[in-house]
Amino acid sequence: MGDLTLAPTRYLLPTIVFSQFAGTSLWFAGNAVLPELQASLQLQDGALAMLTSAVQLGFIAGTLVFAFLSLADRVSARLLFMLCALLGAVANALVAFAAKDLYAVLLFRALTGFLLAGIYPVGMKIAASWYSTGLGKAIGYLVGALVLGTAFPHLIRALGATLPWQHVMFAVSVLAAVGGVLLYLLVPDGPYLKKGVTFKMGNMLLAFRDLGFRSAAFGYFGHMWELYTLWAFTPLVLALALPQLTPGEVSAYSFAVIAAGAVGCIGGGYLSQVWGSARVAFVQLLLSGLCCLLSLIVFQVNAPQLLIPFLLFWGVVVAGDSPQFSALTAQTAPPQLVGTALTVVVAIGFAITVVSIQLTGFLLSQFELHHTLALLAIGPALGLLALRRLV
Structure with missing residues (x-):
């Protein structure tokens, strides 16, 4: 797991991973209670795309603002993480009180995304401050924690299917707040903490x-x-695809499919020690692209025994390359501009998700499910063409 000889206790890495998991659980909390929000706001098709895009846009704005102000370098990264986790928990909980006003809900979801910029990237910086070697595997664990955190609201929804949806939002908020406080109390600044350069768009x-x-x-x-x-x-x-599923079963399977990505992240982290990050990223991106194309066939069969394993496998490979792309961009960026380069890449990447989510939401209203999902293969195909130079 890397060089942790200077860590004061054995619980250091588990605390960072848990806190990352808890904080990023804010990401899809709104998605987990979408049917109730749709009913409360009287929304039709497109509600899912709007709510998700609000978080993504907030994250993009937060990433750029935090980088411009160099907040993680000017204040304690641990303090920044805790404050963003606590404020994010509040913004998430306020959705429960604003559920009659679409613009208020979108504002609180965007604010949650903005504050996630002080959780996800800052958590990685804190972990990096404790590692001199093995950072690739550590990133695998941290992104795995993000994946589990993203999926967790669906699990809460599945376990409490009969509870009011507001309780799901409150539970996620409490988890995020606890994670932020624990990291601040139990994880001191690491010995490899470094200052970054000031963010400049020209760089x-x-x-x-x-x-x-x-x-x-x-x-x-x-x-x-x-x-x-x-x-x-x-x-x-x-x-x-499976209309016979109950809402509770939909939430449970949604958790399983998204959480499966943690297996790909952690397993890919270990494989990268043997194959290298580029090859691991290439193989997983290739497999996820093939899943997009196979959806043309698989989603025309109303058979849970085929669809569920297929989605679980897709969940593993669609997220498993994330840590390796983080490692590759850090390794190939100019050493004096790593912080700036990563900020720009993350911002562009999340801007692309907004376009993809909105386009997919529109296409689902025009075409059948399997045709729409197959179009997601455009991304992996272009990514593989670019990545082949590094393999």
Whole structure:
């Protein structure tokens, strides 16, 4: 698990991983209670795309603002993580009180996304401050925690299917707040904590001049076209493909499909020690792209014994390449511009998810499910073309 010889206790990494899991559970909390929100707001088709895109846009804005202000370098990263987790928990809980006003709900979801920019990337920086080696595997665990956190609201919904949906939102908020406080109390600043350079938009041009960096970045962009769209629409996909499922079963299977990505992240982290990050990312992106195309066949069969294993496998490979793309962009970026380069790549990647989610939401109203899902293969195909230079 890397060099942790300077860590004060054995619970250091588990605390970071748990806190990352708890904080990122805020991401899809709104998706887990979508039917109730739709009924409360009297929304028709497109509600899922709107709610998810609000979070994504908030995250993009938060990432850029935090980078411009160099907040993680000017204040304690641990303090920033805790404050964002606590404020994110409040913003998430307020959705329960604003459920009659669409604009208020979208505002609170966007604010939650903005504050997630102080949780997901900052959590990785905190972990990196404790590692001199083995960061690739550590990122695998941290992204695995993000995947589980993203899926967790669906599990809460499945376990409490008869409870008011507001209780799901409150439970997620409590979890995020606890995670933020625990990280601040139990994880001190690491010995490898480094200051980053001030974010400047002009610097991104310097990073993209490097062929290796462009290959890693465009591979990541193709991956992001597919990833969050599949995650966002998993409950709807299950409900449409298997109409015999109860709402509780849809939530349970949604959790399983999204959470399966943690297996791909952690397993890919270990494989990268043997194959290298580029090869692991290439293989997983190839497999997820094939899943997009196979959906043309699989989703025309109303058979849970085929559809559920297929979606679980897709869940593994669609997220499993995420840590390796993070490692590749960090490795290929100019050393003095790693922070700036990663910020720009993440911002562009999440902007791509907004386009993909909105387009998919529109196409689902025009075409059949299997035709729409097959179009997600465009992202992996372009990503593989870019990534092949690094394999």
